[in-house]
Structure formats: C-alpha cells, structure tokens
Amino acid sequence: MKDLIFSGAIIEDGGRIYLKDISVEQLIEIKKRIITEPEEIMTCRPVDIITLEESFKKYTESRNSSVSFDSGIFEIGTNDLTGKISCIDFNPRNGAAEIGYYVIPEFRNKRYATEAIELMLKLLFNVKM
Template identity: 30%
Template sequence: MDCLPTPDMCLPRMRGGVLLDCISSEALVALHRMEEEEGFARFTCRPVQRRTDQELLALYQQALQDRNRLICGLYQAKGGPAIGKLTVSDYNPRNRSAELGYFLLPAFRGNGCMAKSLYMICELLLLKLGLNKVYAQTGAFNRSSIRLLEKMGFQRDAVLRHHHVLEGQEWDDYIYSLLREEFPRNIDRME
C-alpha cells in the first residue's frame, strides 16, 4: 500500500455509540479553535503558528487531500457535530507505520469515548490495512493520554527529555508504539 485509503474508502466505523467518520475542513477549524481555547500548548510540543480561519481552512482542505494522512471526525451520532478528531499522519509505506494524534472536547472526556475511537482506528490500520506499527507522542504531564495509550497496550519506546514547554516548565515527552501482534483483539476486556 503506497498511501493511506481515502476516508470514504474506510469510514464510517462505529463502536459503542462512537462514530468515526469523514470530517469537513470547517469542522476541523472549529475543533482547532476549541483546542486553542483550552491551551494549544498542552497538545503539541511542535511550533505553533497563529492562523486566521481562512488560513486554517486552506490548510485543512489540503490536509484532507493528503494521501499520507487520514483525518477522522468523532461523533456521537450521524449528522451531529464533531466532538473530536483522530489524525493518522507520517505514514511510511516502507516500514508500514504511522503516527496517531487525537483530540476530544473536554465535555466528552472520561467516558471511554477516545478509547473506543483509538481502538477502531488501530483495528483499521493494523488489522485491515496491514500496518506493522502505530505510534503516538504525549507530554509527561498528560496523565490521561498516558493512561489511554497504556490501556490500549501501547509500550513506551522513548523519552524525549525536556522536550515540551508548558506554562514555563520543561517536561519530557514520551513516544509510545503498538505493534500489530500486540493489538488487543477485544476492547471489552479492557473497559
């Protein structure tokens, strides 16, 4: 597989009241603005550039067309507003790996919504599409993200020391990965 499938080829996917489906660039702009309100520096250690809505719209329209990236919206119901997103990026066909990123609106956290979403995307990538590995990076301060990844069976591979600055404090970033043979086949036993 030289590139990731388009969203319409692999979505929608549903599990336990959570729907992974296509997302519009307009919905991505709205989620981006909500991430900013919460404090965008919590979610990334990468440089953050302030953009206008028009610039973000163009950026997300281009990202949705990128065949080495897959962006999914998280919904509670078909036709409802997006409550979060899952991004598959840095797809490498040579070693069959990709990086995962995720965001969920605060009102929907803590109820298993992201665990179900992460399970669905890992199932798609590892079992259906045959990737060897998926990985994610999170700040050492982000206990909920660490718990989520470890609950899903991800293993901590590396520590990037003093890699994430948040509110003037330097934090380590952790890199986690999940191999296809480690993927838990039954999410119900993890809940």
C-alpha cells in the same frame, strides 16, 4: 484507508463512538475550541499559530494527501461530533503512522479517545484489541 474514511463509510466496532469523514467546516469548529486550550494539553511539541483562514486552506489541502487524514469522532446514538483523530505520515510498508487526537471538553473522561485510537489502529494495521 483514507479512501474508506472519505467514502462516507462509518467505522465502528460496537463501542460508544464511530469514525467517519469530517468536513473542513467541522475541523474549523474544532480548531476554534483548540485555540482556547492551554498549550500544554494540546500537544507535545510547539504549535504554529495560524489563522482560521490558513487552517481552512491547510485542511482543504490535506484532503488530497496520500499519507495523512483527519476523521471525526462521533457519538453513537446522538451523532454528536465529540472530537477528531488524525493520522499523519501513514506508511503501511513499515507499519508506521503518527496519530493525534482532540476531544471536545464536554466529551472528555469518557474513554472516547481510547476507543477512537483502537478503531484507528484496527483500520490502519488490522490490530486486534
């Protein structure tokens, strides 16, 4: 699955968004937005506070992981980066993965995260929605 995302493929299904590879630089731009958010809407568990330089290193290293990856959420028509969706601890053998997402504030309340999750589930597990 990760190879498909990183091959430059665009994953879409007739909705309003598509998933595709996200650059480390784009991840850093999203990270800059995330650190301005109140912690309670960012995550359900504690977040390690790391610098942007540490984030750059982490994102670069994660591109070599076989069990996790990040994908950009892009708006069809404008190609605007609207957020990211991440798959962590992907295990196709037992059908498990942890999925997290972040939508840039001006793109919220448009159901883009819902569409991104549906696309990710289809990609990972061939789930029919």
